[in-house]
Amino acid sequence: MNSGVSVENIRRNGALYVAESRIRQMSKWKGIITVVAVGNPLFYLVAIGIGIGILVTENSGTSGTGGVEYIVFIAPALLANTALLGAMDETVFPVMEGFKWRKMFYAINSTPITGPQIALGVFLAALVRVAFSVFVYWILLVAFGVLSLQDSWISVFVAMYGGAAFGALMMGIVAGVKKDDYFLTVLGRLVITPLFLFSGTFFPLTNMPIYLQPIGWISPLWHTTELGRYFGYGQELSGTMLTIHFLFLTAMLIVGIKISNIRFTNRLLK
Amino acid sequence: MSESLISARGLTKKFGDFTAVDGIDFDVAKGESFGLLGPNGAGKSTTMRIIAATSRRTSGTISILGRDPEEHGPQVRAHLGVVPQQDNLDTELTVTENLYIYGRYFGLSKKFVNKKVEELLAFAQLEEKKDVKVEALSGGMKRRLTIARALVSEPDILMLDEPTTGLDPQARHILWDRLFRLKEDGVTLIITTHFMDEAEQLCDRLVVMDKGKIMAEGSPAELIKKYATREVLEVRFGSDRNKEVAPILREMCERIEELPDRILLYVEDGELLLEAIAAKKLHPNTSLVRRSSLEDVFLRLTGRSLIE
Numbered sequence: 001m002n003s004g005v006s007v008e009n010i011r012r013n014g015a016l017y018v019a020e021s022r023i024r025q026m027s028k029w030k031g032i033i034t035v036v037a038v039g040n041p042l043f044y045l046v047a048i049g050i051g052i053g054i055l056v057t058e059n060s061g062t063s064g065t066g067g068v069e070y071i072v073f074i075a076p077a078l079l080a081n082t083a084l085l086g087a088m089d090e091t092v093f094p095v096m097e098g099f100k101w102r103k104m105f106y107a108i109n110s111t112p113i114t115g116p117q118i119a120l121g122v123f124l125a126a127l128v129r130v131a132f133s134v135f136v137y138w139i140l141l142v143a144f145g146v147l148s149l150q151d152s153w154i155s156v157f158v159a160m161y162g163g164a165a166f167g168a169l170m171m172g173i174v175a176g177v178k179k180d181d182y183f184l185t186v187l188g189r190l191v192i193t194p195l196f197l198f199s200g201t202f203f204p205l206t207n208m209p210i211y212l213q214p215i216g217w218i219s220p221l222w223h224t225t226e227l228g229r230y231f232g233y234g235q236e237l238s239g240t241m242l243t244i245h246f247l248f249l250t251a252m253l254i255v256g257i258k259i260s261n262i263r264f265t266n267r268l269l270k
Numbered sequence: 271m272s273e274s275l276i277s278a279r280g281l282t283k284k285f286g287d288f289t290a291v292d293g294i295d296f297d298v299a300k301g302e303s304f305g306l307l308g309p310n311g312a313g314k315s316t317t318m319r320i321i322a323a324t325s326r327r328t329s330g331t332i333s334i335l336g337r338d339p340e341e342h343g344p345q346v347r348a349h350l351g352v353v354p355q356q357d358n359l360d361t362e363l364t365v366t367e368n369l370y371i372y373g374r375y376f377g378l379s380k381k382f383v384n385k386k387v388e389e390l391l392a393f394a395q396l397e398e399k400k401d402v403k404v405e406a407l408s409g410g411m412k413r414r415l416t417i418a419r420a421l422v423s424e425p426d427i428l429m430l431d432e433p434t435t436g437l438d439p440q441a442r443h444i445l446w447d448r449l450f451r452l453k454e455d456g457v458t459l460i461i462t463t464h465f466m467d468e469a470e471q472l473c474d475r476l477v478v479m480d481k482g483k484i485m486a487e488g489s490p491a492e493l494i495k496k497y498a499t500r501e502v503l504e505v506r507f508g509s510d511r512n513k514e515v516a517p518i519l520r521e522m523c524e525r526i527e528e529l530p531d532r533i534l535l536y537v538e539d540g541e542l543l544l545e546a547i548a549a550k551k552l553h554p555n556t557s558l559v560r561r562s563s564l565e566d567v568f569l570r571l572t573g574r575s576l577i578e
Contacts, residue, residue: 001349002378002424009377010344021360021371028362103358110322110352111375111423112344270325 007112014113018121022094023128033129037082037136044078045071045144064203066235075146076155076228077201079137080221083159085192086133087167090126092187095174098122099267106268115264119175123168123257130163147232155232162224165249168256169220175263195219200226223248273300275427275458276321280330283316290316292482293330298427303459305473307466307564313482314462315355318431321460322352335426348376351420355431357412359419361405365396368404369419376423386422393448394418410441414448427458434468446471466564478564478571485571490564497570498562499524501540505547505554506532515552522546527569536566 010017026033053070065073098105098118108118138156141147147155177183198212199205199221205213216222223245229235230242237245276298283291291313298304306314319325320332323339323346332339339346359368369390373383391397394414399407407415413433420428433449434442449472453459463469469476470490478485478493486493503523507515512533520526523543525536537543540559547554 001426002376002382004378004382005348005376005423007345007348010348010375013377014375017371017374017377020374024367024371025360025362102361103356104360106324106354107358107372107419108375109324110347110350110354111372112348112377113375114344268324270319 005112010112014117015120015124018108018113018118019124019128020121022090022122022125025094026090026125026129033132034136037133038140040082041078041137041140044074045140045146048074049144049146064207066204066229068233068235071146072233073229074202075141076159076232077199077221077225079134079141079155079159079232080162080224080228081196081201082137083130083134083163083224084166084195084221086130087126087163088170088192090129091122091167091171092174092184094122094125095171096177096180096184099175100178100180105264109268115266115268116261118268119171119257119260119264123164123171123260126167126171127160127164130160130167134159134163151234152232155228158227158231159224161253162220162227162249165224165252165256166220168253168260170256172256172259172263175260175267195221220249220252274298275300276332276334276460278330278332281317281320281327281332282329283313283320283325284328289482291320291327294477294479294482294484296477296484296487298458298460300426301456301458303453303461303472303474305469305476306460306462306479307464307469307473307476307568308462308479309464311481312479314479315431317479318429318460318462322350322429323347348423349426351423351425351428353416353420353428353430353433355435357416359404359412359416362403364401364403365391365407365415366400368415369422372419373422378423383422390418390421393421393451395444408441410437410444413437413441413445417445417448421452425457427460428452429460431462433461433463434465435463442468466568469564476564478568480568480572486567493564493567494562496567498566499536500538500562501536502560502562502566503535503537503540503543504532504558504560505535505544506556507552507554518550518552519547525570527566534566534569536562 049071056070062068105118109115134156138147142149142152194215198208198215199219200216201221205216205222208216226237226241227245230237274297279295280293281291282289282293294317306317308314316325320327321334321339323343326340334346335349337346360371363371366387369387370383373386391400394417396411396415396418399411404412404415417430417433430449434445437445446468449459453472459472461472473490475489477487486497488496509531512528516526516528516533519533519535523535523537527534535543544557544559
């Protein structure tokens, strides 16, 4: 063994080594990641800001959106959505690759690095991607005058926190997927799309009949969006609800990481 | 035996009702090239995974450099270089990047890894491919890269699971040459294979495994001496006549194996036997005298051919 190999060092920094290589892999896609990060908000700003926004404001003013323009109302939701989708991309695909498609996690695990360290490394790298996408989105929202630079910067971190919670949970779920035949299709069509539509993204959740509202209550997108509206443009939010939103995301984060740790360990150890 | 790096006693691994490894004992000495020989499903890879601290044993004991791999996985793995049966390289990264990131997983400094990568590229004869994505490499190149990757931490023990399966003869020979150099440098090698010639080329000592058990142990020469004769005469009379002449041939040699397409006759002097057969006016369609190999040992021990 080379004298530079320090098990103690790896025990402390193993997850960072994994994150380093994940970012290297991601950087192969930097062109696409950047185009998506910039293009996506531009599409929404034009379509919603100019198109639907005018339709909504002309017909019902700002009464339905808590006194703000429609584009302002959905801006925190778009930020949250970007964070969640980015986190999902950077957990679902690397975990499928690592365990199933190219089995790279088994290669990493034949070094002193452990399963939970691999999970944490993938998670940390996902956060880097999330931070990048959310930040770009926010800058564009500020540049287009949708949000204010001084008053909305906390909403960037709120969106990232929501992304982190969702990413952790997705990682835990995907780590248990052995057959990928339908998983990704079902995930995209039956989980992500409804999440996007029924989480108070385009209209307040309370506009929905009460029996549909629970979709929002269990949706990390709704909790992140509500926090984002509070920190983004000062939508009213009670202390209780603020705490509930925060605790919900925190619980999701912790549960996701716990499940990931257990599943990564067991799946790597045959 | 000199200092024992690996020592296993009663090592057992069950998957449900299936016993993959069935109470095996073995020791591997420092600097030794140790082989696990057997057909697919013999329990070789499972044994390798237990050594590599990536599989929990069901019972028995195993110590690697004095440590139990189950309790000290990372510490044990720090000393190992693992070449799995199937290459699990990152095909989207370049050859250099694959070596580099793997070195980082061992916590090695960027400076050291960069220097080491150059050395490994030369060792694996991949200097010209250093900036090429792995997906564009041939099978033999990928295999050499996987081996080079396992060497990045300068491991005490290099574990190779079926290192040349699926490679063409030229790629195999290049690989054997590289492995032989490592052996000369004193690296302890643990190799699983179902190729006899590979085991004879690379292993100082080996165990023959079948159905999770060790059937025999020794150097290739010892095993051949103990379980086979010096030479083998292979004769073919055509599938119909083989059965007919077998009883006659049985009387003329030490041992006989009737395979579907040919008959193997175990003797000290194959040419002499062939003359005797000709004298009896039994003219085989084809005949071949060869040295006994581990294949013959395996046939003797299990009554089955290695590659079925």
